[in-house]
Amino acid sequence: MKPQSDVDLYVWWSTIIDGPVMWGTKADFLKKYKKRKWMFRFGEDFKQKIARADETGCSSTWTPAGEERNWGGYGTIAWENIPAALKIWETDLGMDMGDERLLWLVDKWEDDE
Numbered sequence: 189m190k191p192q193s194d195v196d197l198y199v200w201w202s203t204i205i206d207g208p209v210m211w212g213t214k215a216d217f218l219k220k221y222k223k224r225k226w227m228f229r230f231g232e233d234f235k236q237k238i239a240r241a242d243e244t245g246c247s248s249t250w251t252p253a254g255e256e257r258n259w260g261g262y263g264t265i266a267w268e269n270i271p272a273a274l275k276i277w278e279t280d281l282g283m284d285m286g287d288e289r290l291l292w293l294v295d296k297w298e299d300d301e
Contacts, residue, residue: 190241206258260285263296
């Protein structure tokens, strides 16, 4: 995904963990793609996905750009809050998605208890 159309920031969002697993510039992604093509087997050409993200904000054909995303089972994060969360996460890459330093950006789900 590309959370901001005018910023060279791309995010690989996992629907398995409901969160980002990699982010960086287009050059970062293309460099990783050249080194580790096995990581990028998405069923279609990786460059097509980058082009779709550039055009629409999201490489997925089934999840529209701009919609809030699940955040690791803790709640949902607004599309526009994703870049801020990544900047916070970069200060401590060992941080859990449930860390309060990140969760203030998340609309937390209520506990059932």
